[in-house]
Every structure is written in structure tokens, then in C-alpha cells.
Amino acid sequence: MVFDVVCIGHLAKDRIVRGSEEYEAPGGACYYGSFVLRALGLRVAVVTRLAREDLPLFEELDSIGVSLFPVQVPETSGIENIHPDPDSDRRICRPRGFAGGFRAEDLPPGIEARLFYLGPIMPGEVPLDFLRHVASLGPVALDVQGILRRLRDGELVIAPREDQGEYLKLATYLKADDVEAKALSGVSSLEDAAPLIAAQGPREVVLTHREGVLVLADGEFHRFPFKPRSLAGRTGRGDTCFSAYLGRRLLGDPPREAARFAAALTTLKLERPGPFRGSLEEVTRLLASP
Template identity: 35%
Template structure:
């Protein structure tokens, strides 16, 4: 009998990130799974995490803000490491290079738990065996960031390609997240609203598309948008991961409109400081009062 229950169970590789911007170089610990766990925990959610790191990097698990009992790591021959070189002041253009990649996740890696949401927080195509999507859709809500299915590592260089199995698996996805560029790759549509409509037509139930100016959500009936209002972009890395995780966990108890404003405010605050969001729900409520 399962006796460990989570609001959200976040699966993905930790990444040893190298960030190059305007001649500066820094190393940090990132990955969608890190940013997502902080955002979910800030809202008061019970969070479980599944990740993979090499034995020599086991100390990286200390970077999570959840208890050790809620972190499941199955080990890997290698640890994912990505270099991000930003090419523009708004940090929208970047060159990504995969320096190393951890082993993929399979259903056998899942611990004996249950969760309201199973969140695929991937970085690179091949990180998950795709049959996990359909299998977990029978257990709870599935949330998926397409970055982990479109971004391919080819000779180290990150290349975005359409997801060949999108029409097979999108009907099993309750919350789908893309950015504007990824949405265009999947649909051929530059217009974000049209892209969201097409993705809904493929079967995803609720689509989030992030952009540097706003976040858009479409549920097949209505379009909802919320502006991003960061006062600086020093914490741009992890924007989409943070926004999506904040949104889906808030959706467990709120409608789309309230959850979207909450997520937009949280990620705007996060973008003002490097690293994952380390504030509280009260901080976000104050941010909303001040800027929204």
C-alpha cells in the first residue's frame, strides 16, 4: 500500500551549469528539476523529486530545498552539465552546449509513491522513456515541459527539433509548457495564440506558452495572459521552469486566472535574483499587490 503522497512529483536531471554573459563566466547548479522544486515548495506544496547524478556528484542533492526523504536518486554513470552562452541583453538568445548527460529515466526508477501531479521537468531529448507519459497519466495529472523532448544534443551542440511522437503523447498531457520558439517548432505558427490552439487540437488539455513579455494559457475555450514585470534580468535562467511549476501547483486549488497571476508574479520576482526562487507565498502576495 502506498503511504507517501505528494502534490507534485518532479522528475528531471540536475545540471552543472556554466553561464557566460557579457564576458563573465560563472558556474552554478541548475536544471529544471531544481527551479521547479523551489517554486512548488514556495507555494506550500508537498514536493517529491526524482533525479540522477553520478556517485561523485551526490553532494549536488543538497541543492534541493525539500527534505532528504523526499529526494529519490537512482544513480548514473554521468551527471548532466550544460553551458549557456547568452548573446543578447534580454537573454532571449543563447547558445547551449551539452557537456555531459546523465542516464535516462524509466518507469522502474519511480519509487512507491503517488502524486496529484507528475511533472516531467526535462532538459534534453532522451531524458525520459516516452512510455512514462502514458503510464503516469493513469495515476494522476501529467505536466510536461517540451524542452525535454525538443532539445537534442548533437555532438554537444543543442539543436531544437520537432517531437516526432507529439500526437501520440499530447492527449495524455494535462499541462503542457512551451516557450514561443518551441511552440513555433511544434506547430509552424509564429502567433502564440494560434500555436496554443493547434497544440490543444493535438490533445493537450491546458497549454502554457512563455514569452519575455507575458505568459499565455489556453484551455480550449479561453485565452488568459499575464505580463512579466521583473525589474532586472539577473535571474533570467530558470524562468520557464519556475513559472510552470508555480502555475501547475497553484492550479490544484485555484482557477486559471488566479494561478496565472500568481505564477507570473513569482517568476518576475525570481528573475530579479540569480538562482531558484527562495521567497515565500507572502512575498508573492506582496509582489502582486505592488505590481499587479
């Protein structure tokens, strides 16, 4: 079994609360990322852990051509994402369930990929030994969200960890948002944080924030803005941007062009709840606009 990208992470039963609006939806980095990678025509597999009764929630992945390898466990992960101000980037995240940490035996025997994309959303989801095992199979793209999350007073918060450098040195590509970047580097400026993160191992660092994306690759910065007309699709922003960047890099784009494309696609996603279901033609038109 050979794929372009094998996504490893919990698929989630999320609840979104935005102002007076409340609804449940599938979620997780692998969920949002798979739609982008498939839109780019890449061969995608998802290795996840979830309860059997929740498999129907993710049937759409099969319909778009994703190969799903679920490990059945008693409980599916889930997060309640509360946005007190619909137009604000601030959100409160509360856990609704946990599917347990990944183990080497969760990977299908003989699975191969050009890139292994790990998108943990929960603390304890990707143990260090498991990441080491995956890194022995091929290049790793790592989203540090679940690595840095801690449960504090019922809320998932970001905090530094003593062994975070052990995770970073195993990643070829690394993604963090502005809060996570500060936890990794100790500084608030993304331009200052990126080199400090890269010095710990990652070859390319992708930092997302409310205004756009900053990429550091081969010693050069590449900055591109998000320009959405609304933030109706705020949940999944970073997952979408990172996946778009990774996909275009696998297709041969240099870092600058991959970052530019990722910013445009993420702009479109931010305007609509759920994963990116637009067309590449929409992205092309946006890239061509003033």
C-alpha cells in the same frame, strides 16, 4: 508515499555564461520547480538520475523539505547556457553530460502523487514508453523542452519530431516557450499556436516568452506580463513560471488567477540568479502594486 507533486527529470550541473560573467550552478526543471512548489507549501518529491559524487550539489533540496529519490548513474547531466548579450533573451545551450533515459524501475515502488511533473532537459531523457507508464499512475504536467531538443553541431536546438503528438496526448498540463510552441504547431503567433497544441490533447497549455505568460484553459486565454528590472535570473524562467502555475492550480486557483500569480513570482525570480528564494509576501506585494 503520497505527494502533491512528483517531479521527474535530470538535476543538472550547469555553467552560466552571461557577457563577461561565468559561474557554475545547479539546474534543471525539477531543481527550479521544487523551490516554487515548496514555497507554496506543497509536498514535493524529485526522482532524478545523477552521479553519486554530485549529490552534495543538491543538498539544498533536502533542506527545504523536498524528498529526493536519486538513481545513481556514471554521469550527471549538465548544460552550458551562454547569453552573448546579458540583456537579451537569446542563449546558446551546449551539453556537458547526460545521465541517461528514465525507466519505469527508476520510480520508487508505491509512489503516488496528485500530479506527476516531467521536466526533461535533454534529448532522450523521457522515452515515450516511460511517459506512458507515468501517465498510467496519474495526471501529467509536461515541459516539452527536452522532448524537442536535438544535438546539432555541438549545440542543443529545438526541432519538431514525428511522434510529438504521442507525447502531447498524455499531458494534462503542457508548457512550452515560444520557440517550442512553433515547433509543436507550425505557427509563430502564440495565440494561434495554443489552440493547435491543445487540440493534440493537453487540457491546459502554458506558453512562456520574454514578455510574459499565455495560458489557454477551457477555451479561454489568460495573458500576464513579466516586469523584471533585470534579466539576471533568466535561466529557469519557464520552469519557475510553470511550477508556480501548477502549484496554484493544485491549491484551487482558477487558471486566470494561477497565471497571474505565476507571472508575478516569475518577475521576482528573473531579477535574481538561481531558483526562487523569495517569500510569498513579496509576490503578494507585487500583485497589489499598480
